Structure formats: C-alpha cells, structure tokens
Amino acid sequence: MSVRFGGGRDRVRLRGRVTPPSDKSISHRAAIVGAMCEAPVAIAGYLDAADTRSTLQAMRRLGASVQGRDGELVIRGVGAAGPRCDEVLDVGNAGTLMRLLPGWLASVAGRSFALDGDASIRRRPVDRIALPLRAMGARVDARGGRFPPFTVLGAQLAGLDYELPVASAQVKSCVLLAGLATDVTTVREAVASRDHTERMLLAAGAPVGRRRLRDGGWVSSVGRAGELALDRIVVPADLSSAAFLITAAVLLPGAEVTLTGVGVNWTRSGFLEILRRMGARVGGELEPPGTFAAAEPICDLEVAHGALTGTEVGADEVPLAIDELPLVALLGCFAEGETVVRGAAELRVKESDRIATVVDGLRGLGADIEALPDGFAVRAAGGLRGGRLDAHGDHRLALLGAVAGLASQDGVEVIGMEAAAVSYPGFADDLRALSH
C-alpha cells in the first residue's frame, strides 16, 4: 500500500493534544511477565498492534489465558515452571519477543520449544542470546548457528556473570529472565540500555538490583524468585511512537502539540535530550538520569516548531535513543550545520538495516547524507524536496517517510505504509486529529 503525505499547496498546521499508542517494549514485557505469574494480572493500556498481538498469541500457545475486561487485559498465567507448547511459536515481526521469551523458556527443565517469525525476523541474529543461554546450561539451536528458527531445551540453569558484547536491552532481558531460576545472575553493560524488565520484575517481587559502576557502566542482577505476582500493570504511551509526532511538530511551522501520558524512563528518553540540544522546544519533566525504581515515569510533552542546529550523537547516548536515531537523521536535514551519529552499528540489525535504508531513503528525497560504518552524517540541505520512499517492511521507516513527507516541499509517497501497523496502527488518525 502506498500513501502520500504532504506536498499540498497549504501545509497542515499541527495543533492540539493526543495520547500516542501504548509502549511496545513494556507491553511485550507485561504479557510475558503476566504469563509467568500464577495469579491473574490486569494490564491497562496494552498496545493493540501487530507486534504485541504476536506476544499475546504466543502466551496463549504456552497455556496462559488472555481476556479483555473493562477495557483492560487480564492474563491468567501458567507460573514460571508451567509453559508447554508442541507447536512452533510464531513471533511475527517482533524481535523483542524472539529475544526475551527464550530466557524464560530456557529455565523450564526438560521441555523444548521452537520459535520462528517472518522474513525480517529470519534475517536478525539470535546468536547473541544463544551464547549466554548455553553458558547457563540450556540446549539451544539456531539456523546456521545465528538466525531463527530457534529451538530451546530448558534445563536447571546455573547463574551467570555476563558482560554484554553489544548494547542490547533485549539480550540483557533474556539473561535476566533466565536468571530468575538461578541463585544469582548478573549482566554488565558498558552503557545503560532500557531497564523496563528490571523495573517490572522488581514490581513483581523478584530480587532485582541495578547499579552504576565506577567506569560509567551498569550492572543488573537477579536471583531465584519465589512466585511472581503483580496486580496491575499500567503501560504508558510509547515515546518511540510519540517521536514521530514530536518530529513533525518541531519541523512544521505553526505547530504546537501536547502528547499526553508518555513514558519518560531516562533509559528511553535520549531522543528528547538530543532534540533539546538541537534547540527544539520540548517541554515536560523528564526522569533524572541514573534513577532506578519499580515505577515507569510518565509526563505530558509540549512541543512547538522552532529552528534547529546540528549535533553529534555518540555511543554513550545510542542505546537511550536507538529506535529514534532515524528521526535524528531527518531532523539533521532541517538543522543548521552537520548532524552526526556514531557508535550505532546495531542499527544494521533492526527490522531493516536502518543505516542503509535511512540513508538511501532520505537521499532519494533530496538529503545530503552519508552512511558511516556505525551511523551517518547529515549536512544541512535547507529541508527536503520530497519524492518516494520505500519502507522495506520496516514500521519505523514507513513512519519516518510520512513525517518527511509532511515537512518536505513536494510531499512523499511512502511505499509499504502498512508496515506502520507493527507499532502505530492509528498514526493516520492521530495525525488527522492534530491537523488544522
């Protein structure tokens, strides 16, 4: 499906308030942790999108029941030792499900599980979780040792002290979920990555610790958990989805937009810090860096159009803004000077190779942008001309194309806009609600 954005004679003016869709990362975790509990868990604001539907379906396949009640979901889980499934679990397009779920399943001694997904998932590495799970005692196998389908035979796991070779909250979360069945398991990371798993497990009564190391890194630890229990999880709005509307508001003259109830966990809100550094007008109280608590902080973000200057983003900031880096490239096209992102080679193993697809996509719209092995460099081009952008089946690329279109001179036709349904099915509705 191709959809055109922008390019009309009159530019839209974005005004008003919307609540962006619920957080995808936290929704995946809520379903998995909910299924690990025995007592029912209510989830308010579970994201209704393709990726998170895959997770609910997988939890049902493992024996959990999922029902809607008063606009919330209620999961009746199977307990940490209870999952079983003889069929292949289909993760669809969801990398988070593919990487997190095996952590739990690896601890279910004597049972085997198989996971597979769509064409994009089959190109994304899982050796990064196979390695630590094997070291803990599980038997795991992947196609060519690297890619899905992925099989795991659960075992009595041994604790692990693991140093992450790549900055990845998914790998960290996988090891921590497995670690709930060990005396102690620790995961060290050179740079902080999102800590939603740690926060949710803490809220569920698991022994979880997280502290900053002297060299600036972080360590998370878990130990043997008794029965996990959580009455209710409230999922905030997703900053990564909000980021598309935020970018549109920053780039479109006359815009004044409020995005309500957005999750601003400091391990996720690096994009807002980058924006502020570029000179954007973004109001709202963010969580102080370094905080660790069970709760997920939320705030209303007030965003207005304004001029931008280029900036540099380095490895320390990358995990805090990993999914928003394509938008930094787009903002760079409208900023004065140069905008450079480095230390972000992980972008190459996302839903698409996001260094290649973003650079090719924006260049086709008139950007002066160059790919680096681990990022990109954008020079001021005074905006974008417009044209066609192929989403390559990547939801964030489709949404990037839409926002680029609104801000461009001639508009952008996004090829494959349906990919947006993976995380933000209501994007066009939210845009319409704000357009005047």
Ligand code: S3P
């Ligand atoms: C996610 C972590 C990030 C992010 C992904 C969601 C998560 O991946 O890109 O969209 O929910 O833990 P990595 O941790 O592998 O970088």
